[in-house]
Amino acid sequence: MAKQYFVLGIGGTGMRCIESLVHLCAMGMFDDTDLHLLALDTDKDNGNFKRLKDLKEAYLGVKGLPENKRAAHSETFFSANIKYYQFSPNYEDKCSFKVVFHYDDAAERNTEQRQTDLADLVFTNDVEEFNLRHGYRAQTHLGSMMMYRSIVEAAKDERSSDLKKFLQSLISVCEEGSSPRLFILGSVFGGTGASSIPVIPKALSDAVTSLSRGNINLYRSAYFGSTLLTSYFTFKLPSDTEQKNQKIVASSDKFALNSQAAMMFYNDDTTVKQTYQRFYMMGTTEMKWDVQSKKKENETITGGKEQENPSHYIELLAACAAWDFFQMPEDELKTNKEHKKTDYCYRSIDDNGILEFQDFVDKDKAETFGKKFGLLLAFSLFNNTEDDFVAAMQSGKQGMNDFEDMAVEQVNALKAYFEMFHLKIEKDGSLTDGWLRQIYRSAEQGEKFVFNSEMFAATNYKELYNTHWSDKLYKPTCICKDHSYGDAKTLLGYNKSLRFNAFKKLFIEVNKNKNSIPNRGEQLIKEIYDTLVKLYKFN
């Protein structure tokens, strides 16, 4: 049976971390795993939330089967079986603290005067009245309470919801006698994520208790891990007018301070320490990443569809932390839980800021990570230029006619996935950055990222097709530097057609015997994976 792992992504940063996690799944880092992903955001119109949904659709489209028939595989791309859930507290009708908690009604009744007094003591009037549709706007003291309430209320609600399905999966794992592992992705400096990390285990546990009619105590039986993601990006500061109009607005100049305060809290708070078995602390030394730099807006974007921040390598680091948490031996987690001990993990990178695969995962796993990441990049290139292999195989244009019964939807989903993973080729030949190119930019470009900078140099379709991905995929200092194929090099220089020729030659040789995956699309993807493994001499 496939391993069952649970991940929650909370807030805008959480969404982008899940995005990175989905890309890890596409690389094949989560073999034989059912990954339950719960995307939790107050702002359901958020651009990042939508981007994640599109990514999820593409991933599941590549898998190709209806949910009940979808399965996890191993040693292939898209190996994990993602089960995606989303939850947003409903702030459409009740959009402020005062309305949600019937503050005005309570104030009128003398018996509940003490409650409103307490609320007034901890919240200013502006906090009590601001519109919650764009999240908690760095008001974590309010956010924690609101998020807890939303989750517990949703579990009690008789109507079916994604949250309840997620909780039901947790209950099923507990009922089988296993201890589920939950990893929470979010920032500690913003609004929704920072509000939720401290209360999520308690909220989920209470919700599970309610849903299982008291049979399951999640708090006791589950292992919890989380990222402590400190400030790493900035955006335009709100103008005086915006500040005046919106009263409560998140401001990136407070992020560093918020982070510091949060880290002190996570270091000291006994409840948090008793709840979480492992924290991964991460951040950047400077907040150079301006998420609004490419946009023209004059206003500070607080949420909504306009808030579609580009990805940053630290989000990949957070996703890798989740992966690491799931690889941990259960004994270690058990010991921590029994002794109410929390591991605080951190890793510092080289002073020159150069990122290597071993900065993302343990050294002994670095080559595996480099292999899978690199091969997915190569696959995206074989699928994104004139070498559009999968589409050609499906339409019989490769002359082998083995995969004509593969669903065309799977081909389109793969195309859509790669547009989000790497880049999109526009009609005029220009390129729009996908996730990988965004994180390359966030690492200050040049040779600072894990791959050869030449992989990211192309600015148009023609240049992209001329990229030497056969022999220059990995940079010369990288752990995978020896993995290339020089078949495209001739006495007359680099020959693009020989690059594809070597791939197809090996594809035919490697896949004489068909693999056992029943779904045709997944079967082809596995064949491509096996070919690329051999082509880049990984075994």
Next chain:
Amino acid sequence: MDFITKLGQFKELQSNTYVLAIIVMAVAFLVALLIANFIPWGSGNDKSHVTRRILWIIIGFFGAAGFYLYNYFAVRPRIKNIGWTVEFSKQNLLCIAITVGGYVLLSLIVMLIFRRTKFGSILGKTKK
């Protein structure tokens, strides 16, 4: 130039011509095989099999035609007896059939056996 003046010499020439026809056919086949493998697989809508097919036809044609012309211009004038010349001309035509027929037959067998190779792709797209 050594002239063919005796019956024994002519019979030897005939045998040698048949053997040479088979050698020409085999060489043409090997050249076609080699060239087919030199042509890279095409990406996307792969048309490389069309190039291979065209070259396979050209090689077969020039192999047979070259051998015919060699016999016609280089060997035939060496035969002094007119009756033998006519007989040799008929044999030369038969040699075309041997080189072309053998070339096609041998190629087809190899193509069908190794259907997923570059040489096999000359037959065109596989049918399920």
